[in-house]
Amino acid sequence: MNHAPILIITIPLFGAFLTHLTKYTKIKRGAELVAFICLLLSLLLLLSMGSSILSGEKITYNLGGWRAPLGISLQVDGLSFFFAALTLGIGLAITTYSLGIYIFARRYYSLLLIALSGILGIVLTRDIFNLYVFFEIVAVASYVLISYKHKPRTIKASFKYLIMAESSWVLFLLAIAILYGLTGTLNMDSIAHQMPTIYQADPKIVIVIFSLMLVAFGIKCGMFPMHTWIPEAHSQAPTPVSGLLSGLILKAGLYAMLRIFFLFWGATLFMLSIETVLLYLGLATLLLGAGMALAQNEVKKLLAYSSINQIGFILVGIGIGTELGLTGALFHILNHSIIKTGLFFCAGIIVSQTGFWKISQLRGVSKAMLSMTIAFILLSLAVIGIPPFNGFVSKLLIITATIQTQKYWVAVILFFGILLSAAYYFKVIQSFFAKDEFVTNRDFTPRPVGRFEHVTVYVLVLACLVIGLFPDLLRNMVTLAAKVVLQ
Amino acid sequence: MTIINGLTIGIITILIGIYGILTKRNLIKMVMCLYIMNSSVILFFISLGYRSGAQAAIVENGDQLMVDPLPQALMLTSIVIGLVITSLGLALAIKIYKEHSTINTKRLIEK
Amino acid sequence: MIFQIPFWPIDSLSLLMAIIIGSIAFLVFIYSFAHIKFKFVYYYLALSITVLALFGTVFAKDLLTFYIFLEMMSAGTYFLIIHNGVETSFRAGYKYILCMLIGGLFVLTSGLLLYNYTGTFDLSIIKQVAPTLTSQQIAIFFSLFSIGCLIKIGAVPFHIWLPDAHPAAPSPISALLSGVTIKIGAYGIIRMLFILGLLSWNLSLITVGVASMLFGVILALLQTNLKKLLAYHSISQMGYILLGIGIGSEIGLAGGLFHVLNHAVFKALLFLCIGSIIYVTQKRELHDLGGLGKVMPITFITFTVGALAIAGIPPFNGFASKAMLSASVYNNLWLKLAIIFTAAGTFASFLKIFRFAFLGELPKTLKNIKDAPIFMLFPTIVLAGACLGIGIFSAPIISTLIAPAIKHIIIFDFWNMRTLIDTLLTVFLGTSIYILGLKTGFLKTEKEKQAPSFMNYLSLDRMCVSAAQFINRSFEELNRIHTRSLNTHLLWIFLTLVVLIAGLWFAWI
């Protein structure tokens, strides 16, 4: 019996509460140590399953020994493995970055670990109510993390996120209730099994369930009319938390979409063409994110809107619905996590060193902080999709999928999105290289930035380059995940 | 089965909660409406497990008609989550009042 | 699916392009040692990446690799253009990179379409399966591909980035940009014509070529900024190359390819000379200069060689390729007239530079200047020598470099009555344009504050810029109306829910 699936979730959760108890020991920086060790252990456990998962196996784990329709079961398959690996990788990057900023903050590391274990729970569980609970755990941790700095605007952003997300999660709970009333089970596979009969009996109830779920997940992943919390929360949160939000929490919503929609309505019911809905909403998200980013004058806000833009790309990839499109979308999820986390970290270092966060104030910053500007440029080239970097590969896959399915107009809109993203990123880049004299903010004492932050950014840049040059390294994992989605 | 049962009341109170959250400009009232929504979904879910004439799901003397225990167990979790969310929302509302000295959403736009 | 970086077993066409790239890039590197004074690491890193990417494009064996290196080249060149760090270079660079991305996306789309038709990106396989494609498929593919390449070339009507990018870039980069980078588009078109077997009279390419020639030379005549003048000449010279490709006969193609080589040499030479002048005097407007021939003799001589070459005066290299091109259109009077007029206009505009920059009176502020340092003179001398050498030994060069590239033996007689008459006509016409232009004020020497208003409406550049500004402004407006209270944002969520349920309810049931 392989206990790895539950241990992956519980070890960070265990660590989250252990960090508080380090207060009573004499270990220096105990909380950081605990966080780091827990995440590494989880990652090792996950990788220990790697070879069997990548060969197509599925590892199922029944909590408490109760079998699937009765008890809660966890399952690791290609898709879960992909997302869990992403979560742990980015989680480690976030923890490393935080080491220099939050030095004796037990509460911070505790919340970070809770959020990460919640995301791991989301991607591993096969029980739909359990999914809801894990989402709430992540959400509560992230509300607190966003308002961690207690600044006026952060609290406002956190409250906005709370109200918006929770009002939609109530709807998700309602959807679960209806599903439970119809099927009498909460196990995803059992529900999926019964879905065709439900659909034949009453298609309208299925539409209601789908819409409720789409709104709930749409809020999490920043889909078009529900995106309004993203710019505020992303730009006001502390830097590592921005990375967490953009890199992982948005992706958790996308995971839920991929898992639940395709499991319930994927192969059997093309009458209810969820792909089309996702495609149109994705295009709207793409254009809105790109255009709004063009109009921003704050770096972190621009990055937040850029996240919306890239989420639009991913949604289009999902909305195309072929295997190639899904591969592209999943690959873009991975790439965007790496790139956007790196970009937020970069911007965080620049902002915390100079005290400026407006683009116009940052003119000529390259003279003051060369290495960070270079990293920022490389990462933004990656997110635009300039070739030797990873963003190019995934965007290419998505565009290829649109052309293969002969949706040429979609490809044209995608191109427009790429151009807009180039437009706003080059706007930032050129201001970095301005010849003007650069003076740091006088009313601001720069926070010393240690080697941990720099190293994290460099590692992320390197990852972008390596994935861009050798995308075949990850091809197995990504295509397997796409195949799992389409089963 | 009458029209007025847990399910319909649940749906109606959800709509009341939605109405409140859309129209009230006071942050504390918004948190209250959120809690109303949450509670009404809980009522809805619990009512799903209700069977007419059944007893509480405690096994005492052998076979008898019981209500579905699973929704009750699940909704306990939901109640906890609702508690956490409400307390967090209220705490944030207090903080917003201290920082911005207003809890009106319209006045908070500019700040 | 994809992802190796495949290269050709190098063939003669790639080899020709590689020789051009290598030699110009080498000279540009040497020139940069003296010319570039700040941000060395940045500059040389970007320059190296650009040059590597340039080699990559010509050695690419499949379309995707071609595209990858094309984009890398664009990104590298962007950073070179904004090297100065002033507002004009930012504007130019911004325009440049956006235009390049649009061009690149055209190339990418065409490549993906071809992948859809044939299942491969590999050009050698595409060459084999090309006859099985329908003519419509080939037409769609080729038009998308060539639009992408024409944007990279900067041919009319896709030239909007070019007159801004060249003056904004540092002078060695202008030389690289004009000498090599814009040739990659021409290389792409020639390569694709070979692969698809479309070498014949291509009216659209000829139209674009002639339009570029005439438009470029007329606007060049109007310029007073030295580098902008040369930039417009780049457009018109690229027009020659496109004309040669469009004619599609062996002589035309050979002339076009030969002109690729020659234009790279003399335009790099001219830009480097102008770069020396700018380096020494810090001035780039014609009316600020004068009498430089006395104080900068070597630059004067090399510039003269370049100017004579670009105007097509024997025995320099421009003459040879222009003679071939004009021979290839001998049966078409209009094309012939266009060629002669363009050559004459070129001659006239360089007469203007001679008169107002090198001859005349030296301004008082420039009394103490010396000629450029040796690192900057050496490349110009080499290039001037190359102009002369290629001009004199044009027949062996054609048979060793150009003929294998187009897989035809070219025998061409450069010295006959017809070419001589053409040359004389060019000189005569050019001189008369120059004199007439000065008399009527058509040839400007002073920079005008405001361009004529009707030109504003006609200017393509202006239209594109205002379209972009319109997009930007509309999104700013959207951003303004987007800032709403929390209740409104919540309303959007629930409205979405209602719309979704209602839409699905009525659409799918």
Place this chain on the structure above:
Amino acid sequence: MKQISQVVLIITRKLFPFMLLYGCYLISHGHLSPGGGFQGGVIFGSAIILLGLVEGVALTEKRFRENLLSFIKNLGMVTFIVIGFGGILAGSYFLSDWLPKGAVGTVPSAGQMLLLNLTIGFMVGTGIAVVFYRMINYGSKE
């Protein structure tokens, strides 16, 4: 602040141990009758809150220090997971029962369920008290 009535104060003090007892009862009989860890814990916590409201927070905080309460809270969570690991150590799944079971209808009938309920109960009780302290003390301590 108006002095609170003596009657309330005395009755609360007298009632306080019984409330705790009732909380403990609910926690320990969660698997037999309505109730359980969370409900019992809430009663546990509300007893402390009641005391805090009546006696004043300062006095209550001296009896039940926030540090201690949050220590119990964290320990409770850690213990819960450790008990869960017990299932793995016993050779079965996570959270599966590894304690011997008593007769039906008696307190030890559910094996480890009692332990889990206990940890949850203490966690919730102390957690709610901590939340109460934090909300009351917000702004005064900073």
